[in-house]
Amino acid sequence: MHSSNLRAFLDRLIDGLLPLLSLIAALAVASLLLIALNADVGQAYAALLEGAFGTQNAFAETLVKAIPVMFVAIGICVAFRANVINIGGEGQMIAGALAGTTATLALSGAPSLVIIVAALAAGFLAGALYGGLAGFLKAQFNVNEILSTIMLNQVAVQMMNFLLNGPLLDPSEQGLNHIPKTARIVAEAQLPRLVIGLPDGTLLFDRTRLHYGLLIAIVLAAVIYIILWRTPIGYRIRAVGYNERASRYAGISVGRQMVLSMFLAGGCAGLAGVVQVLGLQYRLQTDGSPAGFTANAGFNGIVAALFGGLNPFGAIPASILFGGLLVGAQNMQRDLGIPASLITTINGIVVVFVVSSQILVKWRGRRRAQQSTTRTEVPLDSPIVVEQQA
Amino acid sequence: MAVSSLAEQQRIDQLQMRGIVKQFPGVLAVDHVDFEVRAGEIHALLGENGAGKSTLMKILYGLYHADEGAVLIDGVDTAIRSPYAAIQRGVGMVHQHFMLVPSLTVAENVALGLKSSRGWRLDLDVVSKRLNELSERYNLKVDPNVPVWQLAVGEQQRVEILRALYKGAALLILDEPTAVLTPQEVDELFQVLEQMTADGRAIIFISHKLHEVLRISQRITVLRDGRRVDTIPTSGATKATLAEMMVGRPVVLEYEQQPSNRGGERLHLNDVSALSNRGELGLKEVSLTIYGGEIVGVAGVSGNGQTELAQVIAGLRPTKGGTIAIDGKDVTGKPPSQLQLLGLSYIPEERMEDGVIKEFTCAENFVLQDHGRKPYVSAGFLLNLRAITDACRDAIRQYEIKTPGTETPIKSLSGGNIQKLVMARELSRHPQVLIAAQPTRGVDIGASEYIHQRLLDERRQGTAILLISEDLDEIMALSDRIAVMYEGRIVGIVPRAQATVRQIGAMMAGAELEVS
Incomplete structure (x- = not known):
């Protein structure tokens, strides 16, 4: 008994540590690339770590990079829990940013809180509708959501390029047309910088770019967590994700849950877009490339969500980790001349390892379940007693 | 090779x-x-x-x-x-x-x-x-x-x-x-x-x-x-x-037959047809009436329309003609959620695929249909986890379900105990009409005995029960009337008292009912 309990504990421990182990494994593989580039592996990773978490400012930058990833990842948790594979974070983020920015610009002059709330609402709604569209297509016409969301990403990018070069173009850029961007949003619309005052009077993250988006993300994670595990809506979404047949049997409308999960996922990604504008860029701008505005947060969010075990509260640290990789890579380039594009490669390797580790966790879980189905259960009260009839 | x-x-x-x-x-x-x-x-x-x-x-x-x-x-x-x-x-x-x-x-x-x-x-x-x-x-x-x-x-x-x-x-x-x-x-x-x-x-x-x-x-x-x-x-x-x-103790292997206390008409099917998964007509113009307080057993060789029959009544398979009524009310084409509100309970044939969500806990599975209704919802939008756990714990005790607890994933229970939980859930909804498809398939003696007893209890309380089983012993032991299906049709309905295994077996192979 004692040893088997210990084994169960170790099993769980390994499951919990697997994402971390997979990250270490990925970095080990990536070190081969570093060696190929004649770089000192130890130095390179030291620079990576230093650049990501070494100073207050570095950590703040890491968080800044992580914020949009968090929003997307929190939404992905909902979609993936419904077994809807949402690859459309990029497009939904852009939709949210476009709507949110438009609302902000239209409301210039209104009180700060009104603008911010309206912009967030508009961003959420636009992303939600854009995601919901893919959900609707799946529910109604059985259109594969992976394809439709990827396509809709392209549509959103082109829509943004069009709007930023035309109707939404910053009036001061008219004629010059160097960078497609909107006008700068008014100061009242900007999310405040986040500075944490410690009891001893020192200020944490003072004079960094860290903004209130982080708090909004944490609140959102709590809301989504409650929806998923504490409401009938989340119950139905998870039920459909695990087993459509049993859900249908139970009278749950499967299509409705698909649309709803994509609506919520899209809304979260939409918030990522609008928060990026209100908190950091203060205008919507792009270089015209697909990742020009999003910096791939829509894709990285998927990995972060998986890394975080499809739990909103897991998604937050996972996103910070990815933010750290991105920021640290720049430091690696500055200090050691290692191309920052290498970090894209390392990111890719991390993705492969993380996804594989998720599969491994599932596999281990299945194997354990198989073993335990054959075991005798501990009786609760008495053994089987049957009312006997003469 | x-x-x-x-x-x-x-x-x-x-x-x-x-x-x-x-x-x-x-x-x-x-x-x-x-x-x-x-x-x-x-x-x-x-x-x-x-x-x-x-x-x-x-x-x-x-x-x-x-x-x-x-x-x-x-x-x-x-x-x-x-x-x-x-x-x-x-x-x-x-x-x-x-x-x-x-x-x-x-x-x-x-x-x-x-x-x-x-x-x-x-x-x-x-x-x-x-x-x-x-x-x-x-x-x-x-x-x-x-x-x-x-x-x-x-x-x-x-x-x-x-x-x-x-x-x-x-x-x-x-x-x-x-x-x-x-x-x-x-x-x-x-x-x-x-x-x-x-x-x-x-x-x-x-x-x-x-x-x-x-x-x-x-x-x-x-x-x-x-x-x-x-x-x-x-x-x-x-x-x-x-x-x-x-079992380690003496076991009762037969049930006492009690006279049926037949009530009013509960479930009525009139010329109901439906397609099978293969796209053929799997259910052909089936007419059947079930009264309160009786068990109608459906016998037949696997794949002769029993699955389709159960699913059509449960609203999980569209009809291709005919009407279904519960308590005289036409419910043809109604979705499962509405049928459930009219007092229909269904113990599905494939319990691991349809009856439960394997990854969910016992408690979560216990409220598969009713999670959005009182008393399992509080403050209008939150799940009342305590009420759910309590209800499940009561069921575990009442139905003698062997499980470490309410929060155990249901897939780690044995087949018999999963079926008991499904049974507990369906009966807790106080059905007027109960469809039990293969309720004891793959279930051990102790649990089978228990499930049978519960079905007889329901019958006593006036529920109309459709028992679909490929186990002829089970049909003979529990039914008041036996309907035999062959190639999507009901080839005959025999009162149990007059039924013999030989006769039912012949009908299962397609022989028409001889009118005696």
């Missing part, structure tokens, strides 16, 4: 398992068990669910590794470390839950994991040809080119047996093979098994059905709580002695 008759390949004259021990977290599943089987013998392995039968056999098949003990084939210590090794040594297994890929054809399923005789090209025609030979030899009729999802459960089992034979099994382990079969199919299976032993194969027959074990086997080994109770020759055994060995 010329697979050949038994003469050319591995023969197993005697297989012994000695002192097998298997420990799972928290449980000693198999505790120093000895077991032996010989060529030409059917050796039954008998025991309640969780007694260790499946675990022992999975060790033999290489799926699990024993912590202690040895396997000897013809006296030689043989380590079977994987199913592949088992197949190499001539050990085949037909699992209780079939291991088939639904979207692939029969031939493709058989070819899975085998080397093609044509190198990198598929040789499905060769496989099909060889399969046809095997099906003919053992009278196991299956079309090799049909996708498996289109096959009835009984047919899928034939595919599993064929596949094992195809791979050259000299020893075949059958895990609860009759749990999914009708009397006729059981007869057919038994003929196949006898033919196979006559060919010099050895068969291990896992079951908890006493009359079948008594009929088919030469020796019986009884397991209880992971330990071997005894191995006895079948000739000296009786149902009562075996049941007592299995």
Whole structure:
């Protein structure tokens, strides 16, 4: 008994540590690339770590990079829990940013809180509708959501390029047309910088770019967590994700849950877009490339969500980790001349390892379940007693 | 991959398992068990669910590794470390839950994991040809080119047996093979098994059905709580002695018949038709009325429209004509959620696929339909977890469900206990109309007895019950009237008092009801 309990504990421990182990494994593989580039592996990773978490400012930058990833990842948790594979974070983020920015610009002059709330609402709604569209297509016409969301990403990018070069173009850029961007949003619309005052009077993250988006993300994670595990809506979404047949049997409308999960996922990604504008860029701008505005947060969010075990509260640290990789890579380039594009490669390797580790966790879980189905259960009260009839 | 008759390949004259021990977290599943089987013998392995039968056999098949003990084939210590090794040594297994890929054809399923005789090209025609030979030899009729999802459960089992034979099994382990079969199919299976032993194969027959074990086997080994109770020759055994060995106490094997207290008309089907999964008319103009306080049993060979009948009534399959009424109200085409509100409960045939969500806990599964209604919702939008847990705990106590707790994922419960939970959930909704499809399939004696008792209780309380079962004993024991289905039609409805097994069996094979 004692040893088997210990084994169960170790099993769980390994499951919990697997994402971390997979990250270490990925970095080990990536070190081969570093060696190929004649770089000192130890130095390179030291620079990576230093650049990501070494100073207050570095950590703040890491968080800044992580914020949009968090929003997307929190939404992905909902979609993936419904077994809807949402690859459309990029497009939904852009939709949210476009709507949110438009609302902000239209409301210039209104009180700060009104603008911010309206912009967030508009961003959420636009992303939600854009995601919901893919959900609707799946529910109604059985259109594969992976394809439709990827396509809709392209549509959103082109829509943004069009709007930023035309109707939404910053009036001061008219004629010059160097960078497609909107006008700068008014100061009242900007999310405040986040500075944490410690009891001893020192200020944490003072004079960094860290903004209130982080708090909004944490609140959102709590809301989504409650929806998923504490409401009938989340119950139905998870039920459909695990087993459509049993859900249908139970009278749950499967299509409705698909649309709803994509609506919520899209809304979260939409918030990522609008928060990026209100908190950091203060205008919507792009270089015209697909990742020009999003910096791939829509894709990285998927990995972060998986890394975080499809739990909103897991998604937050996972996103910070990815933010750290991105920021640290720049430091690696500055200090050691290692191309920052290498970090894209390392990111890719991390993705492969993380996804594989998720599969491994599932596999281990299945194997354990198989073993335990054959075991005798501990009786609760008495053994089987049957009312006997003469 | 010329697979050949038994003469050319591995023969197993005697297989012994000695002192097998298997420990799972928290449980000693198999505790120093000895077991032996010989060529030409059917050796039954008998025991309640969780007694260790499946675990022992999975060790033999290489799926699990024993912590202690040895396997000897013809006296030689043989380590079977994987199913592949088992197949190499001539050990085949037909699992209780079939291991088939639904979207692939029969031939493709058989070819899975085998080397093609044509190198990198598929040789499905060769496989099909060889399969046809095997099906003919053992009278196991299956079309090799049909996708498996289109096959009835009984047919899928034939595919599993064929596949094992195809791979050259000299020893075949059958895990609860009759749990999914009708009397006729059981007869057919038994003929196949006898033919196979006559060919010099050895068969291990896992079951908890006493009359079948008594009929088919030469020796019986009884397991209880992971330990071997005894191995006895079948000739000296009786149902009562075996049941007592299995359960560890005397068991009631028959129910007292009580007169039906028939109430008003509850469920009425008028000329209802529906398509089957294959796109054919699987249910043809079925008319049936069920009154409160009676059990109408539906007998029939697997795949004759029973599944479609249950699903149509439950709102899970669209009708192709006809009307369905509950309490006189037309409910044709209504979704399951509305039917549930009208007092319909449904215990589905495939409980692991339809009845529960495996990954959910017992408590979550207990509120599959009612999670959005009082008392399971508080403050208008939050799940009342305490109410859910309490309700589930009550059910666990009331229905004597063996589980470590309400928060245990349901997939780690045994089949019988999962079914009890489904039953508890459906009955807790106080149904007016209850459809129970194969309620005791794959469920052990103790739980079956209990489920039957509960169905009789419901009948006493005035519920209209449609009992669909492929187990004719069950139908005969519980029903007030028996409807027999053949090729999508109800060929006749007989009051139980006048029904004989012979007559019902003939109708199941398509004979019209003789009006007497």
